[in-house]
Amino acid sequence: MISRIDLRGSSGDPRALLPRAATDVSASLDKVRPICEDVRERGTEALVELTERFDGVRLPGIRVPRAELDSALESLDPGVRAALQESIERARSVHADQRRADTTTRVVPGGTVTERWVPVGRVGLYVPGGRAAYPSSVVMNVVPAQEAGVASLAVTSPPQAEFGGLPHPTTLAACAMLGVDEVYAVGGAQAVAMFAYGSGECRRADMVTGPGNIWVASAKRLLKGVIGIDAEAGPTEIAVLADDTADPAYVAADLVSQAEHDVLAASVLVTPSTELAGKVEAELAARADATRHRDRVAEALSGRQSGIVLVDDLDHGLTVVDAYAAEHLEIMTADAADRAAAVRNAGAVFVGPYSPVSLGDYCAGSNHVLPTGGSAVHTAGLSVQTFLRGVHVVEYDRGALAAAAPHVAALAEAEDLPAHGEAVAARVGGGEEGSR
């Protein structure tokens, strides 16, 4: 079922040889464009119709009433509540440490630049919920936004017919636990458009964050600029770099764990060991068949986006996983910590046999909203920084400006923008000497 890709003996950029094409969001842009346009033009009316079409639910209104959040929390299973509470506390402890203090640099006597970290004003947080419920994604979105000090935050998640057209009750309960009371029952590309353009019931947001399927990720790429976005956190990916010290049962379990998210999920093993490759194939066959979502897992593992990649040695493997830039990268080698320290491109790195991705999904304290599709080469996962902007505040006195005047004048002249120099000269003349 899972294919082998033999990169042994090949040099050069491995990107073209790696499996990924199936999850390229650019192929879906034309499909989400009319959806987003419809929301821009017709607002709530379009949201209601699109929800009926894609989610099979006729919404009486797009906003979830406050009473539904309270009753979801009241009915929440105590074990799930305790687990969510633990997840919230661990995530909060990590994200609280990410907060940056403002810094003031005295560039010259009388001249300072302060970097002031200002939270985004209003954010829309996407919580997936088409095939499954993702209350853990409520935690991963809301905690960093709260720690950053975002004043206005709204959550949206697809409605589910079996819950009377509301998002999954555990998702609603997680919102209630975190004190979020603005929640919408809208999913997919139309939800991203709702935050980008606003609609009658939902005020437009400055930024939308959160994971989702290919439609959600495509809408984020399409509307970037109309609205700020975080990473393109699309269909899940796991890459495992392993040698023959790795336990094949652990490797296979982790590949299956992420394949159960989506038929487009990518599970990739990179190894120099043909022996491990063979054992993992056997484990996969057994596990994939025994798992609850076996059809989805089988489709994901046999898809063009998944594979077992054979490499010459672990150095070659490191080059390959860096080129692939997976959302999640597990390192299961004899020297796992050293190898992990050398990784440059991954959404998150999981080191050694006891740090599986599914720990990070729920309860490591790290964030699970991570870049996919190779975007880990330039974009980080969700964090407090995602919701903050560093604003430079410049304050020079007359003497400091006078000292800088000749440099401004010279650069302004070099760029043929003399009015720039004149704006300084109007205050202090063109000279170098200090204050009046």
Ligand SMILES: NC(=O)c1ccc[n+]([C@@H]2O[C@H](COP(=O)([O-])OP(=O)(O)OC[C@H]3O[C@@H](n4cnc5c(N)ncnc54)[C@H](O)[C@@H]3O)[C@@H](O)[C@H]2O)c1
């Ligand atoms: N990268 C990350 O950080 C991360 C984290 C968690 C989950 N995920 C991913 O989130 C996704 C969850 O997917 P999901 O589908 O369960 O929920 P989802 O909420 O992402 O998507 C469901 C929505 O998709 C829309 N949709 C369905 N079929 C459509 C079609 N043919 N055309 C247009 N729109 C359509 C519907 O409106 C529906 O509400 C998975 O791909 C999973 O791997 C990613």
Ligand SMILES: N[C@H](CO)Cc1c[nH]c[nH+]1
């Ligand atoms: N693995 C997902 C990130 O791609 C996150 C998640 C949520 N729930 C379970 N897993």
Ligand SMILES: [Zn+2]
């Ligand atoms: Zn997961």
